[in-house]
Amino acid sequence: MRILCEPKNALVRQYQKLFDMEGAELEFEPEALREIARLAKQRDTGARGLRSIMEDIMMDVMYELPELDRKGKHVVTADVVRKKVPLQLRKPEKPEKISA
Secondary structure (H helix, E strand, O other): OHHHHOOOOOHHHHHHHHHHHOOOEEEEOHHHHHHHHHHHHHOOOOOHHHHHHHHHHHHHHHHHHHHOOOOOEEEEOHHHHOOOOOOOEEOOOOOOOOOO
């Protein structure tokens, strides 16, 4: 997990920068990062396999991102890593109306 986040050129930061260049935001939940690390260990690929796993997760949305009308925040969850749900745009929470 540290390899994914801590180095100056960490994979998480690289993908966040790519999303930022398209006007979108990318967030990884801690459980998703643990799942990515677990998959790399399970495949016996170690740190070298992390990029392949990340590319597999991000490929579809990276192709669609430039053409999306509404760019916003995408959150990678453990279910996204497990391929139970696709990586989707998370709708912004509506601020509560304050009555005067």
